[in-house]
Amino acid sequence: MKVYVDGAPVAVLAKHRLAQGGEADVFDLGDGRVLKLWKPPTHPDLVGDPLAQAAAAARLDEHQHKLRELPPGLPAQVVTPTALAVAGRRGGRVVGFVMPRVRGEHLLAWGEPRWRREHGQGAAAGVAVLRSLRATLAAVHAAGVVVGDLNDLNVLVDGARPQLIDVDSWQFGRWRSMTWTERYVDPRLCDEVDGAPRLARPHDQASDHFALAAMTCRVLLGVGPYGGVHQPASAAARVSPAERPARGLSVFEPDVIYPRAATPWRALPAPLVSWLRETFAGGRRELVPEALLDLLVFTTCRGCGLEHVHARCPRCAHVVPVAVTTRGALRVTPVDPRAVPTTTWAVGAVATPGAPPVVLRGGVLARATALGEVAIGDVVGAEARVWTSARQGVGFYRVGALTVGLWFDPHRGGLADGLRLPPAVGELVSASAVIGDARAWLGWRCAHCG
Numbered sequence: 001m002k003v004y005v006d007g008a009p010v011a012v013l014a015k016h017r018l019a020q021g022g023e024a025d026v027f028d029l030g031d032g033r034v035l036k037l038w039k040p041p042t043h044p045d046l047v048g049d050p051l052a053q054a055a056a057a058a059r060l061d062e063h064q065h066k067l068r069e070l071p072p073g074l075p076a077q078v079v080t081p082t083a084l085a086v087a088g089r090r091g092g093r094v095v096g097f098v099m100p101r102v103r104g105e106h107l108l109a110w111g112e113p114r115w116r117r118e119h120g121q122g123a124a125a126g127v128a129v130l131r132s133l134r135a136t137l138a139a140v141h142a143a144g145v146v147v148g149d150l151n152d153l154n155v156l157v158d159g160a161r162p163q164l165i166d167v168d169s170w171q172f173g174r175w176r177s178m179t180w181t182e183r184y185v186d187p188r189l190c191d192e193v194d195g196a197p198r199l200a201r202p203h204d205q206a207s208d209h210f211a212l213a214a215m216t217c218r219v220l221l222g223v224g225p226y227g228g229v230h231q232p233a234s235a236a237a238r239v240s241p242a243e244r245p246a247r248g249l250s251v252f253e254p255d256v257i258y259p260r261a262a263t264p265w266r267a268l269p270a271p272l273v274s275w276l277r278e279t280f281a282g283g284r285r286e287l288v289p290e291a292l293l294d295l296l297v298f299t300t301c302r303g304c305g306l307e308h309v310h311a312r313c314p315r316c317a318h319v320v321p322v323a324v325t326t327r328g329a330l331r332v333t334p335v336d337p338r339a340v341p342t343t344t345w346a347v348g349a350v351a352t353p354g355a356p357p358v359v360l361r362g363g364v365l366a367r368a369t370a371l372g373e374v375a376i377g378d379v380v381g382a383e384a385r386v387w388t389s390a391r392q393g394v395g396f397y398r399v400g401a402l403t404v405g406l407w408f409d410p411h412r413g414g415l416a417d418g419l420r421l422p423p424a425v426g427e428l429v430s431a432s433a434v435i436g437d438a439r440a441w442l443g444w445r446c447a448h449c450g
Contacts, residue, residue: 003037003085005098010035010085022052023059023169023179028101035085036168037096038063064094066175067168075139077132079165102165104158107133111152111218113261123298123307126219128160131293136164137212138287141205145170148177148203150211151184152218176202183224186210187245188283196242206285213279216288217251220296223262225250225280231257250280264315267308269295271342274353284350290430291346344435347386347393356410358388367410376408377415383428385444389435396421396442398428405442 001012012027018034019026022045027035038060039046041053067081074080081097109115110126133155140147147154147170154166171177180199186207190197217225226244232255239247251258252265252273265273272292278284298307303318312319325332345355347365357368358376365386366373379386379397386395386406393408397417405419426448434441 003035003087003095004089004092005035005083005085007089009089012037023056024096029098032101033082033098034101035096035098037085038168040095060093060095062175063168067094067097069173069175070167070170071143071145071172073143074145074167075136075143077136077161077163078140078167079163080167097168099165102156102158102163104156104161104163107152107155107157107162107215107219110157111215111222111224113222113263116222122300123220123296125160127293127296127298129157129162130216130219130288131290132160133162133215134212134288134290134293136162137208140164141208145172146177146203146205147171147208147211149179149181149184150208150215151181152215153181155215171203178202182242183226184211184214185245186285188285190246192243192246195240197245209285209287210279213276213288217276217280220268221251221263221265223251223259225276227251227262228256228258230255245280248281248283250277252277253281264306266314267306267310269309271295271353278353286348286350289346289348289352343389344387344433345389346433347388347395356388356390356393358386358393358410360384360386365408365415374413376410376413377406377417379406379415379417380404385428385431385433387433387435387440391437392435392440394433394435394440394442396424396431396444398424401425407440 003010016027017025018028024036024038029035039056041056046052079099079102081099083098084094085096086092087095149169156163169177169179189201191200214225228251230239230249239249299320300307301313301318304316306315345352347358347360349361351357351359359366363379365376365379380399384397388410393410396405401423403421403424405421406417408415424444424446426446429445429447431444
């Protein structure tokens with residue numbers, strides 16, 4: 001077979017095939033690039049399957065225009081097309097595209113405990129991958145794009161750098177994505193057909209957030225959110241594996257037998273476990289909070305080798321030793337940050353378990369009550385950052401060159417936002433706060449001119 005890229009002929013040989021899937025084949029061009037060719041309806045793999053042939057024809061029709069409309073501004077971690085492949089030298093039909101060849105392991109491998117052990121990739125390395133993937137997904141959404149079929153086979157990890165592939169299936173502008181992977185599809189978008197989920201509604205940013213949460217669970221624990229075996233006391237109440245996502249029966253539920261090979265979920269910080277449980281059982285949909293990833297500071301147990309975040313190993317109860325030193329008359333006992341209870345919580349679109357029920361949505365700061373949400377006040381700007389403790393809340397937002405601080409009582413109405421702060425110039429990279437009984441400390445990092 002011969003196709004044309006930038007007017008030059010390219011011979012497509014079977015011996016150069018790198019990968020093949022249900023929709024396309026990928027070939028090595030030998031110059032640091034690969035060619036992805038969509039299967040036509042006449043492809044041998046589709047013969048005898050009218051539905052697959054019709055889908056292939058529709059896919060080719062769609063891609064005559066779709067990739068040309070891919071929005072600009074996608075992050076560097078997205079592998080985007082560098083050229084289109086056409087069937088004729090002079091503007092034939094688009095049959096595929098060329099992209100850089102990406103090396104690395106699929107994120108799928110990072111959820112396999114045996115692979116992690118054999119390659120020396122500990123828990124901290126997994127957290128680094130998740131942090132980078134979280135930032136990439138946020139940037140993709142900021143560009144107006146939804147990944148849709150986000151799964152651990154279209155994420156390649158080179159070192160600790162995850163890269164997203166398969167952009168031809170993404171959702172943006174007038175183009176919708178109806179491809180999906182059963183292990184990562186958001187159950188709220190599915191209908192049950194013959195006892196199994198089937199995608200019935202279009203993907204959205206929230207479904208991407210769900211998929212990232214599922215991958216976070218698998219990377220950290222070595223088991224997906226609906227792994228294990230559902231075995232309630234009554235056999236009549238047992239739910240099949242395919243039905244569990246719709247019923248919210250995640251691996252964290254007491255009626256589910258947890259896989260022995262997986263990392264015990266009690267090795268993770270309780271706030272993160274609570275967030276994961278609410279995502280998979282309660283329909284919570286948000287980008288995994290960075291503050292929860294900050295809690296993932298691991299220690300390797302000297303007794304059983306488990307990597308965990310606690311002062312005492314949750315599997316064998318071995319206590320992490322704490323060095324005590326004496327400096328003159330001063331006795332110094334280092335405090336393990338993981339043993340200190342959380343007193344400051346970031347405020348987002350959904351209230352954080354254990355924190356005052358304060359939320360920030362659409363520029364409105366509000367507190368949840370038994371009668372509904374009660375507004376505390378308006379917060380200006382998409383880059384507003386807000387935190388709360390049990391007694392007081394603080395935050396800041398930017399208006400032009402001004403950085404304005406704010407204060408509020410999480411249990412009452414009213415917002416004081418006349419606090420002038422030093423200017424935060426440039427792109428806001430991260431922000432944090434620590435709130436005490438009478439004072440609060442705010443910090444931020446900005447990128448400006450490199």
